């Protein structure tokens with residue numbers, strides 16, 4: 099089944115879904131199996147005829163890997179919620195870029211570092227929704243350099259340690275202390291294409307569980323606020339992969 103299209107001139111890219119028959123009595127699931135290039139014949143009729151189709155990428159390998167198959171369920175769930183019923187090109191492109199990055203992740207055999215990809219995906223999903231937190235500079239004094247930062251949840255922005263300590267009102271707001279190292283990684287994840295993150299995964303060898311926990315706390319608070327509830331597949335990932 100071909101569910102969605104990204105139109106570019108006359109050729110169309112599609113993410114192809116296959117129905118997976120479930121062994122359990124909980125119904126079936128739609129798996130993204132491939133990316134296709136499709137050429138259709140237009141003509142005068144409103145109906146388009148399939149002229150040619152070609153598999154560009156085969157994603158089936160991702161479903162044979164426990165880690166990536168669970169992440170795909172998560173990515174699908176988040177995209178479904180953030181698209182709010184009408185799948186935009188940005189959502190489809192994010193889905194495709196995430197699948198491509200995971201394909202390289204499996205090929206490079208980088209097991210154990212999938213969390214980086216999940217956090218990068220979340221940051222990019224927040225950007226699509228227009229609710230990405232401001233990480234670039236201190237929202238008070240505009241500095242970009244500080245050894246310690248505070249993320250203020252209510253205003254979804256970071257402020258430097260000096261400004262945090264000099265203004266009492268910030269101490270009354272719900273905040274999270276984050277290190278320079280963590281903020282640098284967040285900035286990298288925000289500005290690097292997903293595929294580049296996997297290509298340069300060696301650069302993240304200092305990525306610790308604590309850093310991941312801090313980033314995840316920020317991205318999830320923002321995402322669940324936007325969606326209005328928690329994400330079920332993340333709980334499944336936590337119970338199986340951790």
Ligand SMILES: [Zn+2]
Pocket residue numbers: 236237238239240241257258259260261262
């Ligand atoms: Zn400041």
